[in-house]
Amino acid sequence: MAEPTPTGKENDAPTRCGFVALIGAPNVGKSTLVNALVGSKVTIVSPKVQTTRTLVRGIAMEGRSQLVFIDTPGIFAPRRRLDRAMVTSAWSGAHDADIVALLIDAKSGIDEEADAILGRLGDVASRKLLILNKVDLVQKPKLLALAQEANGRAPFAATFMVSALTGDGIGEVKAWLAAQAPEGPWHYPEDQISDAPLRSLASEITREKLFNRLHQELPYRSTVETDSWKELRDGSVRIEQTIFVERESQRKIVLGKSGQSIKAIGAEARTEIAKIIDQPVHLFLFVKVREDWGDDPERFREMGLEFPKE
Ligand SMILES: Nc1nc2c(ncn2[C@@H]2O[C@H](COP(=O)(O)OP(=O)(O)OP(=O)(O)O)[C@@H](O)[C@H]2O)c(=O)[nH]1
Numbered sequence: 657m658a659e660p661t662p663t664g665k666e667n668d669a670p671t672r673c674g675f676v677a678l679i680g681a682p683n684v685g686k687s688t689l690v691n692a693l694v695g696s697k698v699t700i701v702s703p704k705v706q707t708t709r710t711l712v713r714g715i716a717m718e719g720r721s722q723l724v725f726i727d728t729p730g731i732f733a734p735r736r737r738l739d740r741a742m743v744t745s746a747w748s749g750a751h752d753a754d755i756v757a758l759l760i761d762a763k764s765g766i767d768e769e770a771d772a773i774l775g776r777l778g779d780v781a782s783r784k785l786l787i788l789n790k791v792d793l794v795q796k797p798k799l800l801a802l803a804q805e806a807n808g809r810a811p812f813a814a815t816f817m818v819s820a821l822t823g824d825g826i827g828e829v830k831a832w833l834a835a836q837a838p839e840g841p842w843h844y845p846e847d848q849i850s851d852a853p854l855r856s857l858a859s860e861i862t863r864e865k866l867f868n869r870l871h872q873e874l875p876y877r878s879t880v881e882t883d884s885w886k887e888l889r890d891g892s893v894r895i896e897q898t899i900f901v902e903r904e905s906q907r908k909i910v911l912g913k914s915g916q917s918i919k920a921i922g923a924e925a926r927t928e929i930a931k932i933i934d935q936p937v938h939l940f941l942f943v944k945v946r947e948d949w950g951d952d953p954e955r956f957r958e959m960g961l962e963f964p965k966e
């Protein structure tokens with residue numbers, strides 16, 4: 657009879673798997689932090705508010721623990737149908753997670769939006785964690801006061817101060833979460849970092865470039881969909897995407913003078929998609945006017961959002 661294979665102590669430890677939702681006001685750095693925790697770009701980031709529109713998962717291993725991070729849209733007072741769907745999806749992400757991390761932008765502190773979220777946090781049954789982000793922008797005494805104030809508002813199991821941008825404090829958060837994750841089998845293969853299909857990541861990357869290049873209302877009046885994805889015989893990929901806008905005037909701005917704007921957006925998106933999939937990419941962007949895309953259930957389905965009835 658064969659001897660039992662000796663196992664190292666590491667392998668005797670139970671496997672753990674934890675779902676961790678990151679919630680907070682728009683622009684506090686949730687997506688930047690998810691990317692930092694995963695160690696790869698799985699979700700898009702921009703200097704503008706309301707960049708993330710749906711739940712995006714990023715997966716990381718820490719020892720024997722698998723951590724499934726759920727990036728959520730920023731929570732704010734919604735006006736349009738799309739806003740309402742985004743905010744609803746953020747709270748649903750929180751309710752479904754084992755651990756909910758509330759992110760506060762240390763520079764803005766407890767502003768009106770953070771205050772409203774703190775007020776509703778009691779409805780969430782999951783363990784709660786407070787993360788003060790953007791500590792690179794703030795002096796220590798202000799951080800301590802902010803941590804104290806937030807802890808007075810909700811029962812947080814722990815408080816961390818990080819900079820998602822510089823990576824400061826990220827390792828500590830990950831280690832803490834790994835220890836907190838419930839025992840259980842891993843939900844994804846060990847080397848998986850995202851559960852989004854490449855075509856939706858590709859749409860998001862183009863949308864990120866739109867957000868970075870367009871201003872005022874325009875980013876919020878547009879959405880991007882990948883219509884086709886063809887692997888070509890020479891190993892390259894041909895991708896066709898549509899950018900929907902609401903007005904002809906918006907279409908003109910997206911195109912830019914003699915097509916310069918759309919060309920630049922396309923070039924930036926193509927370079928980044930090619931890098932991620934490690935294949936040459938031919939990206940074709942079409943800009944279509946669809947006045948009511950913000951009230952079209954099909955567009956919501958493409959984004960992975962529930963369509964609010966009103
Ligand atoms: N200085 C500094 N900037 C940061 C930090 N983390 C994120 N940012 C910046 O904050 C802005 C917003 O970052 P996002 O990660 O898109 O924020 P978000 O919370 O996901 O925003 P929404 O998806 O719109 O809710 C970007 O310009 C980031 O570069 C940080 O630790 N320090």
Ligand SMILES: [Mg+2]
Binds near residue numbers: 687
């Ligand atoms: Mg985001």
